[in-house]
Amino acid sequence: MEKHDLIFNQPITRWDEALPLGNGLTGCLLWGNGEPLRFSLDRGDLWDLRLAPEVLDERFTYAEMIECVRRADQEGLLNRFDSIYEKYPYPTKLPAGRLELRFGQPAGSVRSRLALRDACAHVELAFAGHSLLVSSYLHAVNGLGYIRIAGETSAEGRLDIVPPDYAGMLEDASADPVFHTSLTRLGYPVAEQHEEGEVRWFYQRTNHELDYAIVIAERQIADGERLAVYAIASNRDGEEWLDEAKRKVTAELDAGFDAAFRDHLDWWKRYWGKSEVALPDEEAEKQWYLNNYLFASCSRKGAPPMPLQGVWTADEGLLPPWKGDYHHDLNTQLCYWHYLKANHLEEGESFIDFLWNLRPEAKRFAQSFFDAPGINLPSVMTLNGKAMGGWPMYSLSITNHIWVCQAFDHYWLYTGDVDFLRDKAYVYFRETAECVQRWLTEGEDGKLGLPVSSSPEIHDNRLSAWLDPVSNYDLSLLIYLFRRLQDMAGRLTLAADANRWADVLAKLPELAVNERDVLMVNPKESLTESHRHMSHMMAIYPLRVLDRRGSERDRKIADETINNLEVLGKGQWVGYSFAWAAAMYAQQGNGEAAVYHLQQMWRYTCSQNGFHLNGDYKKAGICMFHYRPFTLEGNFAAVCALQEMLLHTDGETLRAFPAVPADWAAKCIEFRDFRGEMGVFVSARMSENLLDFIELRAERGGIFRVQNDFAGERLQVRIGDKITELVCGLRRTFTIPLQAGEACRIVSL
Known part of the structure; x- marks a missing residue:
């Protein structure tokens, strides 16, 4: 190393x-x-956990926020919910x-x-x-x-x-x-x-x-x-x-x-020793190791999860950028995208434990702010889960907490731990739904919607940022929430619950798509310029609400929306935008575009030590932002995108090297002990444009589905001393049953 x-x-x-x-x-x-x-x-x-007095005011509520929006009271929104973030120096993370x-x-x-x-x-x-x-x-x-x-x-x-x-x-x-x-x-x-x-x-x-x-x-x-x-x-x-x-x-x-x-x-x-990669691209390989080093350095079980700057608060005699807080409109989520596939569970459990331990505070906030049962956390919050204010359509969004829930969903899917599913993931999702359902109302068309909606961070904090009808961002999260609840309830044999979630799901509107098959901001607005936050595209990644492999219609929408990024350009992107785009291209199987966007981020928005500085501070011309505020989410979103190039695990189907550039495939690529879904470890190697082997090792027993990306249809499977042969069409899937602790090696004949 x-x-x-x-x-x-x-x-x-x-x-x-x-x-x-x-x-x-x-x-x-x-x-x-x-x-x-x-x-x-x-x-x-x-x-410093002191709160702005306005946060403690009885009018600091979702209902009041809705009323301000309905009467177009921008001054009220700013004074009551927004400007308090800048008005007071606290709450804030402190340098030591x-x-x-x-x-x-x-x-x-x-x-x-x-x-x-x-x-x-x-x-x-x-x-x-x-x-x-x-x-x-x-x-x-x-x-x-x-x-x-x-x-x-x-x-x-x-x-x-x-x-x-x-x-x-x-x-x-x-x-x-x-x-x-x-x-x-x-x-x-x-x-x-x-x-x-x-x-x-x-x-x-x-x-x-x-x-x-x-x-x-x-x-x-x-x-x-x-x-x-x-x-x-x-x-x-x-x-x-x-x-x-x-x-x-x-x-x-x-x-x-x-x-x-x-x-x-x-x-x-x-x-x-938990996992490793060997890539023909020295820059990409170094970034994988460097950022896994950064991850272990700033996220450990038993310690708070990383806020914006992790454990490296700015040393400039100033408060850290954005007060070093916990932002849930993408920052904390992106920070914990990659760790499961990299097989660093304990380090990533810091975030899961933090969210779970904050449930009492999440219940209090759901009650006091949303006047609702269940749980919800402020989207801009302190170490102890208190609201800090800020642009209210995002800092106090009712749906951002659904994105936080995905941390529990990912953990369950990658580990296959049914106890975790029953005792934590399903509970966290269900309690989140209880809060959200308080404000879901049926329109004249019989479809459910929210009283106010937005799409982070489109139109910034202007009145035009409040969208009606519901945004694709909010809708994608709602579809994801109730779809996953239905699936979880089914796995737990909770038939009545599964039916209840299916009923809610059936009443949600379809995602808004324009005449070019491109996902819109909401049914009234298409994105017409580049934007740093891919909020209107959540359905593609990370939520995967659109099924690119199962539906031709979904594939077309996803591909046209990703292609539209090239029409809009990158002028208003920041560093993490390049990483997120790379993950989108990896879903398409477009390794050339994925690695290109990762290179843009690493070379022009990262410091010499690897820190993601958000802006094109070198003024290389890749975007219009030339500042350099350090935050970590771009680092780990980029590693996630790189891992998505090497292994897809969605839908419990394992696909090795689904999105690698041609020059990588012509050489030699290898990864060891990445986590697939349902508690399986995956290792694979590709050389001279051919898949050499796939190895599976089961942490828990199960039947694992693998796509045949070998050169031929005849395959050999070795489990211990037992060797069997099978025939599977190219790009078709086959299944491998393994007991806990068993391993197998698959090669082409």
């Missing part, structure tokens, strides 16, 4: 180009030239602070390397007459950070703890508070600095319930070797949180850098 390492031969001058380290809860960005070398630190649960290693002068040369396999960063600093090697990792298990400084002059550098500048002179609010709000607006006091022997820390009090500290212990271990161990601790860790942090970092000084590193390395070895 060394070929996938990040290597830079010049000093890193920006935090969003830094070497990223993380263990799910804490994060570190390593950058600088030695004067200083910065360790920008973050922790996932550091939040930083460590700064200073040597009195910048290094003459700096070489930085992030070893992905080891999750360890190394920075070589060359000064006049001597050099130093700084190595650092965030421990995968114990959560602590380790820094080793090696070299003859290792004792000379000064390691400072620098708190965020919460108490500087209050700056004027920027014209763009989403991206340029000073930390000073939060009004926190100056952090207190303390020292006890080898241990130093700052103690940051806030003006709400949070207190936190960065604690570091430091020692000269031997001539030419210095060790520091740090922790980010908060009063959420228990009563003795600060003393416990001091004890831990001191104990690890005694244990040493290498002893702790062995457990850290074992964790990452297990992680990398």
Whole structure:
């Protein structure tokens, strides 16, 4: 894996180009030239959770929002639901602070390397007459950070703890508070600095319930070797949180850098052993490994799931872009698109657990805002599920929560875990439907609709963004919700429930399609210009409400709508738009277009460290947005699209290499232990335009359906010592029954 390492031969001058380290809860960005070398630190649960007063007002309700829309009261919508997001600096994700290693002068040369396999960063600093090697990792298990400084002059550098500048002179609010709000607006006091022997820390009090500290212990271990161990601790860790942090970092000084590193390395070895790819495209292969590294760094079971920036909150003396919040109009969903197929269940379960544990809050919000039973979460929300405001047609959408539900559906489909289906997935879907049904009303045509509708983020936050009749975005989610409920109820033999969901489904209108067979925004409007959010195309991907393989009509609509992207152009796209489009093209089997769009995103909207920066910040001309706010959803949407090129699993049919470019197919492509649906692991190889083999390994027993993409109709199946032959037409499907723990290998004869 060394070929996938990040290597830079010049000093890193920006935090969003830094070497990223993380263990799910804490994060570190390593950058600088030695004067200083910065360790920008973050922790996932550091939040200012104060709410805007308007959120607590009795008129903060869906009914009031509907009335504002009906009377075209834009001022009321802005004041009550929208501008509160920018009016107050809170709620917001908070940066932790930083460590700064200073040597009195910048290094003459700096070489930085992030070893992905080891999750360890190394920075070589060359000064006049001597050099130093700084190595650092965030421990995968114990959560602590380790820094080793090696070299003859290792004792000379000064390691400072620098708190965020919460108490500087209050700056004027920027014209763009989403991206340029000073930390000073939060009004926190100056952090207190303390020292006890080898241990130093700052103690940051806030003006709400949070207190936190960065604690570091430091020692000269031997001539030419210095060790520091740090922790980010908060009063959420228990009563003795600060003393416990001091004890831990001191104990690890005694244990040493290498002893702790062995457990850290074992964790990452297990992680990398879950799946792998080998691609003839070096860029695509590196991106797969790099982004799976980023995923494990910022999403772990037992820690909060990643918000917009994961565990790498901006280090600019400002609030993070969009306050580092949880956005459910695509951001959280795209972040958790790829992990199941990549077989990283535990890391992705962070999102599932988070949503499930927030059910009590989701019930309260459904009642207080929607005046409804069941569950619903705000689409722009805090760590504890509270509403933050923002463009109300999206931040307070009743249907965005359906898209959140898909995380449960995907988990059930990929694992085949019937207990999860019964106890969690079906419950979460059913309770979501209870809230939505409160507001579904029957029109004169007998079809169900919503009192207000929209299509993120078309027409931004203008009055024209409120659509009547229902948008394809909302309708696609409603069709998906009740279709999946019907299917789940059938699998659970809940016949009465299945009939009830089928009745609702029958009353939903058809998707709006124009005379060119292109999906519309809603029955009154077609999209006439490019747009960053593919909201009108949800039925194609990720919901797959349209059945491209089972219905000629659906295939035509999907293909014409995807082709229409080329007519509209990419001027108003951002980075994740390219990744989403690549996933669409992969559904068509168009590998050339899929990889082209991935290349556009990776090359022009991603930083040198892989971070998705949204805009064409290099001004290469691929879109009109030239800003660079860092968010993670584009990273993982791109990996998802790449995996869709290698393996389709929809409808429980496995298709190997369904959308690879011709030059890849002519060489050699391989993946190992991707998850297919219903608890099966899939490995496959293709070389010189021929499918060499498919291997299946069953985590649980079942009958698995495979499409014959081999060169001929005669196939050989080996299960253990048993070899059988079968005949299957090209592009037809065959089935393989496997018991739990069994594996088979399929080749062409």
